[in-house]
Amino acid sequence: MIMDEGQYLAAVGRKLPAAERVLVFAPHPDDEIIGCGGAMALLRGGGAEVTVVIVTDGARGGSDRENLPARRAAESRQAAAVLGVSAPLFWNYPDRGLVYGEELIERIAAQVRGSGADLVFLPAPTEIHPDHQSLALAGAEAVRRLAGRIHVAFCEIGAPLSNPNLLIDITPVQKRKREALTCFASQLREQPYAERAHGLNLFRALHLGAEAESAEAFVLAAASQLNRGLTELFSGMPAYRRRLGFAAFPEDIPLVSIVVRSMDRPTLTDALDSLSRQTYGHAEVVVVNAKGGEHSPLGEWCGRFPLRLINQGGEPLSRGRAANQGMEDCHGVYLGFLDDDDTLDPDHISHLVAALQTSSGEVVAYSGVRGLRRNDPEGKVLKTFAETKASFPKLLLGNFIPIHAPLFPASLRERGLAFDESLEVYEDWDFWLQAARLVPFVFTNQVTGNYFQGGESEVSPLYLNRDVVRLAKRRFFCKWLDLVSPEEFVDAAEHHQEAVSDEKTRWLDACKKLAESEAVSATLEGRLHQAAEDMKKQQFLLDELLSSRSWRMTAPLRELRRCLRSILRHRTKTVS
Numbered sequence: 001m002i003m004d005e006g007q008y009l010a011a012v013g014r015k016l017p018a019a020e021r022v023l024v025f026a027p028h029p030d031d032e033i034i035g036c037g038g039a040m041a042l043l044r045g046g047g048a049e050v051t052v053v054i055v056t057d058g059a060r061g062g063s064d065r066e067n068l069p070a071r072r073a074a075e076s077r078q079a080a081a082v083l084g085v086s087a088p089l090f091w092n093y094p095d096r097g098l099v100y101g102e103e104l105i106e107r108i109a110a111q112v113r114g115s116g117a118d119l120v121f122l123p124a125p126t127e128i129h130p131d132h133q134s135l136a137l138a139g140a141e142a143v144r145r146l147a148g149r150i151h152v153a154f155c156e157i158g159a160p161l162s163n164p165n166l167l168i169d170i171t172p173v174q175k176r177k178r179e180a181l182t183c184f185a186s187q188l189r190e191q192p193y194a195e196r197a198h199g200l201n202l203f204r205a206l207h208l209g210a211e212a213e214s215a216e217a218f219v220l221a222a223a224s225q226l227n228r229g230l231t232e233l234f235s236g237m238p239a240y241r242r243r244l245g246f247a248a249f250p251e252d253i254p255l256v257s258i259v260v261r262s263m264d265r266p267t268l269t270d271a272l273d274s275l276s277r278q279t280y281g282h283a284e285v286v287v288v289n290a291k292g293g294e295h296s297p298l299g300e301w302c303g304r305f306p307l308r309l310i311n312q313g314g315e316p317l318s319r320g321r322a323a324n325q326g327m328e329d330c331h332g333v334y335l336g337f338l339d340d341d342d343t344l345d346p347d348h349i350s351h352l353v354a355a356l357q358t359s360s361g362e363v364v365a366y367s368g369v370r371g372l373r374r375n376d377p378e379g380k381v382l383k384t385f386a387e388t389k390a391s392f393p394k395l396l397l398g399n400f401i402p403i404h405a406p407l408f409p410a411s412l413r414e415r416g417l418a419f420d421e422s423l424e425v426y427e428d429w430d431f432w433l434q435a436a437r438l439v440p441f442v443f444t445n446q447v448t449g450n451y452f453q454g455g456e457s458e459v460s461p462l463y464l465n466r467d468v469v470r471l472a473k474r475r476f477f478c479k480w481l482d483l484v485s486p487e488e489f490v491d492a493a494e495h496h497q498e499a500v501s502d503e504k505t506r507w508l509d510a511c512k513k514l515a516e517s518e519a520v521s522a523t524l525e526g527r528l529h530q531a532a533e534d535m536k537k538q539q540f541l542l543d544e545l546l547s548s549r550s551w552r553m554t555a556p557l558r559e560l561r562r563c564l565r566s567i568l569r570h571r572t573k574t575v576s
Contacts, residue, residue, distance in 0.1 A: 014167055014208065017151045017220070019043060019119035022050045023112055025139055027123055027131040027157075028058040028095065029072035030184045032088070033079050034197045035155030036121045037177040038170025038216050041083045043119075045173070051115055052080060052088035055135055060095040062186055071186050079180040083173075098131040100138050102255065102284055102306045109142035117150065124154040124161055124219060126234050132157060141250045144226035145331060152226070154219040154233075160200065163234075164217035167208055170201065174214035177201075254357075256283045256349050256407065257332030260340055261322040263291045267341040267374075267452075274343035276303025280350040284308070288326040292316030320419035320427040327413060336407040337428075341374075341452055344404060348448035352407040355444045362439045364432075366390065366406035368447035374454045382453065390441035392433060393491035396484065399429035401441075402451045412438055420479070425472045433480070 022043050026032035032040070032052050044050050054076055057069035064071075069092070077087045091107075098104070112120060120143055125136040136154065143152050153166065170177060181194035188194060204215035219233050229251045258275055262268050268287075275285055285302040289295040289311040298309050310329050311317060317325065327335060334356060338344060348367065355365035368386030372379060387400045395401075408417075415438055420430050435441075 014169065016043065016153070016166070016168060017119060019048050019151075021115055021117045022048050022119045022121070023115055023117040024050065024052045024121040025108065025123075025135060026052060026054050026088075027098065027129065027135050028056055028061065029054050029076040029088075030058075030079070030181070030187050030193065031123065031132075031157050032076070032121075033083075033177065033180045033184075034193065035123060035157040036153065036216060036218070037079075037083060037180050038173050038201070038214070039121070039153070039168050039218075040085055041173040041176050042168070042170065044084045048119075050085040051117075052076070052085060053091060053111060054088045055091050056093045056095045056098055056131055057090075058095050062190060068186060072184070075184045075186060079183040082176060082180040082183065096131060098134040100134040100253070101282060101304070104134070104138040105142050105145075106306065108139050109146055112142060112146060112150065120150060120152050122152055122154055123157050124159070124234065125230055126161060127157060127159050129158055137250050140226055140230055141255075143223050144250070147223050150223045152221050152223070154221070156200070156217055161217050161219060164204075164219055166218040166220040167204060168216045168218070169205070169208050169212045169214075170216055171205075171211075171213045174198075174201065177214075251333075253282045254333035254353070255331055256280065256334045256336065256353060257327075257330035257410070258283060258285050258336050258338055258349075259323060259326030259330065260285060260287045260338050261290045261317075261319060261326065262287050262295065262340045264289070264295050265340055270343055271338055271340050272298070272302050272307075274345070275305065275338065277346045278303075278305075278344070278349045279346050280353060283349060284330070284332060286310065286326045286329050288317065288322040289314065290317045290319070290322040318421055318424060318427075320421040320423060323419045323427070323431075324421065327410075327418075330410065332410055334407045335410050335413075336404065338404045342402075342404055343450045343452075345448040345450075347446075349407070351444050351446050351448055355442050356407060356409070359442055362409050362411065363442045364390075364406050364408040364435050364439055365442045365444060366401055367444045367449060369402045369405050369449040369451050370447060371451050371453060374452040384447060385451065386443075386447060388443045388445070390432075390436065390443065392436040393488060393494070395429070395433050395436050396480070396488070399426070399432065401428075401432050402449065403428045404449050404451075406432075406441075408435060409439075423472075423476065423479075426476045430476065430479070 016039060022040070024032050024036060024040060026035070032054070040050050040052075054073070058072040059065045059069050061072060062068050073088075073090055076090075080087055120139065122139040123132040123136050125133055125140070127133055127136065140152065143150055154161075156164070178194055178198055181197060182188070184193065198214070201214040201216060204217045205212040208215050221233055225233070231251075260268070260271060260275075272285070272287075275283070283305045285305055285307040287295075287298060287307060287309045289309060292311070292315045293313065295309060295312055298307055301307055308329060311322075311325060323337065326337075334353065336349070336352070351367060352365045356363065359365070368384055370381045371383035371385065373382060385400055385402055385405065387394070390401060412435060417431070417434055417438060419427050421427075423430055
C-alpha cells in the first residue's frame with residue numbers, strides 16, 4: 001500500500017521505548033555512531049545504561065591492516081567518551097569474516113542475557129556490507145529465542161531504510177554526534193563519513209517538522225514480532241537476495257538440531273564424524289549421556305557445529321527418556337535423531353530441509369537408509385529401508401522408518417509429540433505413529449543414512465530373544481488397541497490386504513519368470529545334447545576315412561600337391 005504523507009506520519013513513531021539497559025552491536029568501529037549515536041546520547045542522558053559491543057576488528061578499513069585494529073578501537077573509545085557512554089567491548093572477529101551461525105547467535109544471546117538489556121540496537125538486514133547482514137540476522141535470531149520484553153531497533157548505517165517505523169529527533173545532540181564521528185580520523189582519511197552521515201540525518205528530519213534539524217531512522221520491533229520472521233518488517237535488498245535463491249532471513253536457513261543418544265561406545269566417533277561433514281550450514285548436535293555416570297569428553301564443537309553433552313554424571317536413561325531429554329535441550333526449528341552406532345551421508349540434512357521447506361504445511365520428511373553389517377570390508381547392503389508412502393495405517397502394521405531417517409518440525413512437540421518412556425523397545429515405532437496422526441510424511445526419494453547391524457546395541461530387537469520381542473510387542477499393541485479407531489483398523493486391514501496382494505503378484509511373476517527360464521534351459525539342454533550326438537557321428541566318419549586304404553595310398557600325392565603350391569607362391573612373390 002502506498003501511503004500519503006499524512007498516513008506515513010501517523011504510522012511512524014517518534015519515541016523510543018522506555019529502556020534501562022541498552023546494548024548496541026556494531027559490526028565495525030564507527031558504525032555505532034553512524035547508526036545510532038544520537039539515540040545513544042539521548043538514552044544515556046535519560047539515565048539508561050548503554051553498552052557498546054564492536055564485533056569485528058575493522059582491519060580492512062584502510063591500508064595499514066596490522067596497526068589499524070588498535071587505532072580504530074582507540075577511536076571508538078574516544079567517541080564513546082564524547083557521548084558519555086562507557087568504553088566499548090571488542091570481540092575482534094575478522095573484518096569481512098563475520099559468519100551467521102550458531103556460535104555468533106549464542107554469543108550475542110549470552111551478552112544480551114547477561115546484561116539484562118531491554119533495548120538492543122542492531123544493523124538492519126537491508127545493509128549491503130556482508131558483516132552488517134550477518135550481525136543483523138544473528139542478533140535477530142538471538143533476541144527471538146530470548147523472547148521476553150526485549151525490543152530491537154534496527155539501524156541504517158550504509159544503506160537507508162526503505163520503510164522505517166521510528167524517527168528520533170536528535171537535534172539536541174546532533175553536535176555531539178558529529179564531534180564523536182570526527183574521532184575516527186583513520187576512517188575520515190578514506191572518505192568523509194561524518195558529513196555523509198550528517199546528510200542522512202538531515203534528510204530524516206524531513207517528516208518531523210521545521211523544528212527538527214536532524215533525526216535518526218530505525219525499524220523497531222518487539223522480540224515477539226521476530227517469531228513471524230523479518231520479512232514482515234523489511235523489504236528491498238533481502239527480498240532481492242531471496243529472489244536470487246540466497247538466504248536473506250533466519251527462516252531461510254533454519255537451525256536443525258540432531259539428538260544423539262549415546263552409550264559412550266567407540267562407534268560414537270563415526271556417528272559424530274558423519275554429522276561434522278554435513279553440507280547444510282546451520283545445525284547443532286545434542287549428545288545425551290544415556291549410560292549414566294561420566295561420559296567421555298567430547299568438546300564443544302562437532303566440526304563447525306556446536307555440540308552440547310547433557311546428563312553428564314547423571315543416572316542411566318531409557319531410550320525414550322534420553323530422546324525426550326535431548327529434545328528438551330534443542331533450539332532448532334527442525335529436529336532429528338542419530339544413534340551412536342549409525343551414520344548419515346553428508347547431504348542428509350540438506351535434502352530433508354529442502355523437502356520440509358517446499359512442502360505445503362507441516363510434514364515429517366524422511367529419506368532412505370541402508371542396512372549394513374558392521375565391519376564388513378565390502379560394505380554390502382543387506383537391505384534398504386525406503387518405503388515411499390508412509391502413513392498411520394501402514395505404520396500400524398510395522399515400523400519401516402529407522403530413527404535417523406526423518407527430520408520433523410520442533411513445533412510438533414507443542415502438539416504433544418513425545419517418546420513413551422514406558423516402552424523399553426519400539427519407542428521409535430510408537431513415536432512415528434504419533435507423528436503420523438499429526439502431519440503427513442514425505443519421502444525425499446534419496447538414500448542418505450546407514451543403519452549398522454551386528455554392533456554392540458543392548459536394546460535392538462535384532463538381538464533380543466523371541467520371548468522378549470513377543471512381550472515388547474504385546475505391550476506396544478496393548479497401548480494402541482485402546483487408541484486406534486474402527487476406521488483406522490479398517491484402513492490398516494486394507495493396507496495389509498493390498499500388501500499381501502502385491503506380494504502374491506510379485507511371487508506369481510517370479511514363478512512365471514522361473515518357469516520361463518526353466519523352459520529355455522530345457523530347450524538349450526536338448527540342443528546341446530543333439531549337438532554332442534552330431535559331433536560323435538562326425539568324429540566316427542573322420543576316423544573311418546583316415547583309417548581307410550585309399551586315404552593311405554593317396555598320401556604321397558597330397559604331399560606333392562602341397563610342395564607344388566609352396567613353390568608357385570614363392571615364384572609369384574619373386575616376380576612381383
